[in-house]
Amino acid sequence: MRTISATQRNWVNQRIQEALAKRFPKADIKVKTITGQVEGAYAWLTANYINGSFIHNQKTTGIMDLGGASTQITYASQTGDKLFKVAVGNQEFTLSSTSYLGLGQNLAISQYLNQSACFPKNYPLPNGLKGTGEFDECAAKIEPLINRVHSVNTGTSRPEKNSAFYAISSFFYTGSELGINDTFSLSNLEAVGRDFCSQQWSDVEQGKSHYLYTPHVYANCFAAAYQHALLSKGYQLADDTNNIKVLNELNGKAISWTLGPVLAPDL
Structure with missing residues (x-):
């Protein structure tokens, strides 16, 4: 919704609100498109509610969400230029929450479909060339897309050393296909990404490699390289200073932004 014009967005939201009002005539219904910053905050709220940080007054965990159109990084911080406060019960937190529209994995890969280096060896590209x-x-x-176009590495807010993060959505799906979610690190992502990229596409496609063939497996060379560049060159995270866990649920509950509005309805 954030990729379309404000006029289109308002029209869609109005039609949705009208349809819901007809079905639930006694309800007070409001429909809007949330900002990327709020989406990141909602995901942070969900994760830290599920892991018990709010109940046990523990140090909170940051969250990195990689969607199709945008990506968000959100964590507790007292410094930075995009800070805002959020209240949970009788506790108040100051968050750094930044969203980059255009750096979602689907929009990112759409700009590199003819980049031979980003696909397994001999994968057929749209321009007729083969992957290398x-x-x-x-x-x-x-x-350059990350740091020159979207200026990810120039933000004034930086996570503290030894910060912990959950990485969700496309981080999880790519890690699952590459088999590194339980042992995730930037160095492991680099190693397995390099290995996958070097595979012959015919072997992957025919199930002859050690990577399970799926309809989206062709994208994992790009995905591994992209995620590694985003985390290390954009967010400037490192194995020896940050702890990153790749997952999609905690304690049997899925992590997404959708629980956030219940926890902080006034955002």
């Missing part, structure tokens, strides 16, 4: 599977070259080609 060069992880390092792919990551180098992607970094």
Whole structure:
């Protein structure tokens, strides 16, 4: 919804509100498109509610959400230029929550479909060329989108050293296909990404490699290089200073932004 014009967005939201009002005539219904910053905050609220941080007054965990159109990074911080406060019960937190529209994995890969380095060896590209599977070259080609176009590395807010993060959505799906969710680190992402990129596409497609074939497996060379560049070159996270866990649920409950509005309805 955030990728379309405000006029289109308002029209869609109005039609949704009208349809809901007809079905639930006694309800007070409001429909709006939330900002990326609020979406990140909602995901942070959900994760820290589920892990018990609010109940046990523990140090909270940051969250990184990689969707199709945008990506968000949200964590508790007292410094930065995009801070805002959120109340949960009788507790108040100051959050740094930043969203980058255009850096979702689907929109990002759409700009690199003819970049040979970003796809397994001999994968057929739209322009008729073949993939060459060069992880390092792919990551180098992607970094300008992250840091020159979207200026991810120039933000004034930086996570504290030894900060913990949950990485969800496309981080989880890519990690699942590459088999590193339980052992995730930037170095492991780099190693397995380099290995996947070097595979012959015919072997992957025919199930002859050690990577399970799925309809989206072709994108994992790009995805690994992109995620590594985003985390290390954009957010400037590192294995020795940050703890990143890749998951999609905690204590049997899915992590998404949708519980957030219940916890902080006034955002």
